[in-house]
Amino acid sequence: MAMTNDAINSDELVVVATGLTKHFADFVAVDNFNLEVKAGTVVSLLGPNGAGKTTIVRMLATLSEPTSGSATVCGYDVVRDADAVRGVVSLTGQFAALEDNLTAEENLLLMARLRGYSKRTATRIVEGLIDRFDIGEFRDKLVKSVSGGQRRRVDLAASLVVQPKVLMLDEPTTGLDPRSRQVVWSTIRELVQGGVTLFLTTQYLEEADALADHIVLIDHGRAVAAGTPNELKSQIGDQRVDIVGIDANGVGLIVEALSSNFQLVIDHNRRTVSVPAPHDLADLVAVTGALARVSAHVDEIALRRPTLDDAFLALTGQASEPYQQDQSIAEVTP
Amino acid sequence: MTMTLASMTRPGDEPLPKRPASMQRFFRETWLLIVRGLQTIPRVPQRLSDVTIQPLVFTLLFLYVFGSAIHIKGMSYQNYLLPGLLGQSLAFGVIGAGVATATDFNTGVIDRFRSLPVTRLSVISSQVIGQILEQILGIVIVAGMGLALGWRPHMSPFGFGEFLLLMLLGLSAFTWFGVLLGMIVKSSDAMQGIGFAIVFPLSFLAGTFVPIAGMKLVPRTIGDWDPLSALVASVRHVTQGTNTSGSWQLTHPVVSMIFWCVLIIAVCVPLALRRFMNAN
Incomplete structure (x- = not known):
């Protein structure tokens, strides 16, 4: 599948959100949010805690239905074609979403098998990911007993099993020590060079500045400014x-x-x-x-x-x- | 991250798998997810304590501590107690399933499954089937322990079949109920607390350990209409042929139990499915 090459066609809009809005009872978490993400770019949603970043990502990843407005990912509507969206998006949530009581390798194999690969192909894919993310030394350790940085690496590897066109990372370095953060950053940069479109949320300016081509500043569920880091400055x-x-x-x-x-x-x-x-x-x-x-x-x-x-x-x-x-x-x- | 970009194996190089027909996909994914649950059991054996150690302790305590002072007319206490304990373990399945569901839904791992192109029904059905398998283990342990300690059920082969079907129906109903509660409560600690606060007294009032007929007015009235009483009375009826006196549901325990279970399933399954599909 030539997804990584397709994605480099940079005029293609990979994510389009139009008037995206989400209410939780009386609380407006996301208010009329608009966004266009071009293929092969890194877009960062930057905002304080509770600004609505996670809710936006969850709507785009089909985990939460918008109250109003719409969004498409690779041309698929996140509500009507949710299953197709799940085939092209991979979400890594704020808290590494792995089965604690399986080993790093077992977690990756499970993801690959669930994606539909045969045992043999799944094993080959997982071996590749274990090499690429330096997981070898703790592949047989239960995920609950590895360090936070190692866990993130398994988490990132797991999100690549599904071969996403769009990788969504929700606060990928929150809670990591500075060294692990550097490792995650360099991993992210390599992914982007490989042609993946990246949608990243963060509350760290430094992180958005270091990684993103385009930053959307959000506050109280609304986009308050957008542009390249230089434009914003x-x-x-x-x-x-x-x-x-x-x-x-x-x-x-x-x-x-x-x-x-x-x-x-x-x-x-x-x-x-x-x-x-x-x-x-x-x-x-x-x-x-x-x-x-x-x-x-x-x-x-x-x-x-x-x-x-x-x-x-x-x-x-x-x-x-x-x-x-x-x-x-x-x-x-x- | 010591590798250079050129030497990397990109997952993108693997051809995407073909999507099989949806039924086939459903069974395959459900199976993979059930295996995932079973794989974790040897790593956290203490998680099974509620279906292994706890029923063992209950059986021994009631048989030898309270049992020495309780006399049931016309039958040994073993034959009275064991059907009750079997009914009670079905009811405790609510807590087990609820806690497991709440735990799973809290770690984010369910969100990851939900964001994969995986049929959502397979995620929830694997949860239910996995729980039912655990409860079956608990029931086998209680029954085996009972038989070893002098429980003597009187069942024809037909009666044994009836017993198995009733247990399976009860398991399904109470497990779905637990899964729904676990999704609503969300925290496993809260689920544990709420579960015990409700199931514990109801299971004691249900004629599990002493006959309802001998209780004082208030507990007797609750026991008469407690759904768990129908459960216990029906297990007692099919395993020992004993009839329980009291309210209509106690004199017609099997019909009542089927009614309660079907009602629970009819209410809980759609609610749980809806909650899971549209979870925010």
Whole structure:
């Protein structure tokens, strides 16, 4: 089956969602969500916990029926042709969905057999996956007794047994240590090079930035912004100079030195003063000059482009996961 | 992840399997999923304790602790108790099936099966059949233990067939009921708690250990109309030929038991299927 090659035809729309909406009793989990995913790309749904990411993925994977609106995957309607959708989509949920009391190898074999392969073909496929995901050393261990990172690898391998055209990963690295996260990321990158279309949800900006071609920012069940990582960054303005003070007094001195000539954004929590820098180095020199005249001590000074954190803060009014404590700290001086 | 991209075996290189006719698919998938359940048993043998150790303890406790003080007119306590215990183990199947279902539905593994191109009916029927197999094991253990300790059933070959059919009907009804409860309750701890809170008292009121006729007014009235009483009375009727006195359902236990089981199946199967197909 030449699915991996077909998928590289990049004009083909693999996922199309139109007005997708899901209510749970009175609660609107997903509100009029629209999306187009081109073949061979990586699209990331980025949003805080409870934003509706998982519900969207579950609807696209036919596990949950939309209250209204529609969606197609590879041209199949997720409600009317649910069985056909299940043949082209593979979902890896937030919690590795494996049988705890079977070994890694038995889990993979079960998936391949359920997909309809004969015992012999299933064994061949599983051997390939065990090599590819470095599962060999723990293939005979019960899944409940392997590490979180190993479990994820088995989980990813299991989702490839079905030869998906679209791989959906719901928060693939939540709860993993940084090393395992790197391993999962590199696995994901290899998959994408192999031509799989990837639909990924995450609450980590870093992850979306590292993996995705296209990011949809969602909050309270609605898409609040969409674009490439660079487009999203540019939506919230230019680069700027960030000055980090040594302590609160230091920050005060920096503000004093700069406030007459520059427009400042001060984040006391991070002891950071930001100055818009549309003129790159010229602005950096002006800022450092002003600071040098009052002999201000700084911890760090840098010219930087806005991060997705800034985009998130600007577009949803709240910080993304790792920086939640900083909400509503920023203030603007005249 | 030490391999280079070029040396990888891509699953995409394997031709996709042909899709056989849907009936054939259903049986194949159900079988694969039942085997998956059975495969896990040797890894967690303690999971079977509710159909192995628990009935053994019950049999011994009641036979030798309470049995020494309970005297049933016209028959040995073994012959009175064992049919009751068989009925009770059917009822306890509700808890077993419920806990297993709640556990399965919590781990996400069912979601994965549901997101595969697998007939959904096979996922739920494998769950039900797997549970029935476990309960049969429990019933065989109770019956074997009873026979070893002096239980003497009086059954013609026809009566034995009737007994097997009744047990199978009861198993199906109570297992489906348990599967439905497990899907509704979702947490296995809660299922365990709720199951015991309901099934335990009902099974004691059902004339399992002492005759209902000798109870005080309130427990007697409950026992008279407790569906589990019909269950116990009918097992007693087919295995010993004993008639139970009391309400209409106790004097016509076999008809009543068939009625209750058919009612449970008629209500639970459609609800469980609907819940499973449209689960959110």
